[in-house]
Amino acid sequence: MIEIASVGLSAAINPLGAELTHLRDAEGRELMTDADPAYWTGHAPILFPIVGELNGGRYRLDGRDYALPQHGFARRRMFELVEQSERAVTLRLTDDAESRAVFPRAFALDVRHSLNAATLTTTVTVENRDERDLPASIGFHPAFAWPLPYGRARADHRILFERIEPEQLARIVPGGLIGPADRDSPLDGRTLALRDELFTNDALVWQRVESRSVAYGAEDGPRLRIDFPDTPMLGIWTKPGAAFVCVEPWHGIADPEGFTGEIWDKPGIHRLAPGERWSVEMAVTLEG
Template sequence: MTVTLTNGTLTVAVEPLGAELHSIKDPHGRELMTNADPAYWTGHAPILFPIIGAVQDDRYHVDGTVYHLAKHGFARRSMFVKVAQTDTSARFELVDDAETRKVYPFAFVLHVEHRLDGATLHTEVTVTNSGDRDLPASIGFHPAFAWPLPYGRDRAAHRMVFSDAEVDTVAAIAANGTIAAERRPSPLDGTLLTLNDALFADDALVFDPVQSDSVTYGAEDGPQLRVDFRGMPKLGIWTKPGSAFVCIEPWDGIADPEGFAGDIFDKPGIHRVAPGATHRAAMSVTLVE
């Protein structure tokens, strides 16, 4: 059952499947997220866990045993339980079971919390290792925002402004979804990314590492969205050319390097969570008018 949160400034809708944010509306009821056109992509804002991107051939190794895991992991297709709710916040929980252990042989408790504060939506994800051995995990966010935003500006007028200067190359995605050895020139002009479909002809732009801790998106002379992601070391920007959305994706992990065949604990971007410990990732979205 859809969970609705509102504070008079923002109204959001969250689905228990994936604890996924499906809608952010401004004070006038205008939708700020994707229209989820099935001709392009039906996602809204999936939570990425326990991996981000693809593992080589959808397979990975734990102590010599091979497991199969689809791109971005299983949390986005798992049914969460709502464990707390107020008018402005909701907390969801996913606990390992026989199905998750078929693809991820670890004990965990995953929490996703969405919380409104004025014109800001905060989302926090925590994974707690409830087992007796180290837990390998990455957490990522994948929100898809309306492109164009509903403020009368053309799609071509939309851009992103990074909070800091970035390195002059970005990671490239190979045909199988892994990270290619050769990097691409960065399309940034200083801190400005002018959006156009051609940027995404070869999949996402992957800033690894990302120096910024926020990106502001929209037309220069209209209301904008600021996405804050302090502490997240990587950032993906993605769309399907021709669609009506663009994703701003803070990650604390990344896809396998092309050809990687090592153990999951040796995978770049994997966090080793000790028994009883918790790993956290957070982002926020603010409407700037």
């Protein structure tokens, strides 16, 4: 683990996936998942070059089909250390023979975690090092402790959206794809009252979200504000009974059911010209 710290927070990052694994307050209380293997052992994987499931586990590029697992391969690859200081670390993944077999493009993927007082900022930057356009989605998948370690009951926790969200939610069908019908929104105004039954049929998924931040926690206790200025989609997920809830800002989403087009037509794919760089940011702030 790579450790960084500020006056308000400390964090531990695993070079495997450049994954934030621990986030603790000034008193050392853990704000992340307990990673109970009975539910899910992830912490905060970086999703690249896709977000979500592919139809049949495959995508099409340059007239050929390739296989990729859910959320891509970056979370299962070892990153190299590029730069480290007391409060920040940058790690990098570059293409190799293994990646080119499933994603035939040259790239560099940088993940920077930095602390400033009570805020952790994660910036993911992809650079197209290929001579051809590069397709990419980027997503975040942080799993926060539910309940947070401040003595409030699990049932008292909620997620408060920055804005009213008029859109219905996507309906996830078996296999993790996006179904043709929508799902009614469980929001009461801007508030999502967290309860296990919301997640019986997988994640809550907004294909277009108006908010660029949400606040998570009990109404009368310390809470986490999650800012996501660059991502137009949002997932919220847990497994019923688990001690975590994921707040997932995405620039990308699972395939629609029956999708067979080129990856360029996949929702949320960003096209990078040769030499172009693209960055996506998320910040987590402990408030109260």
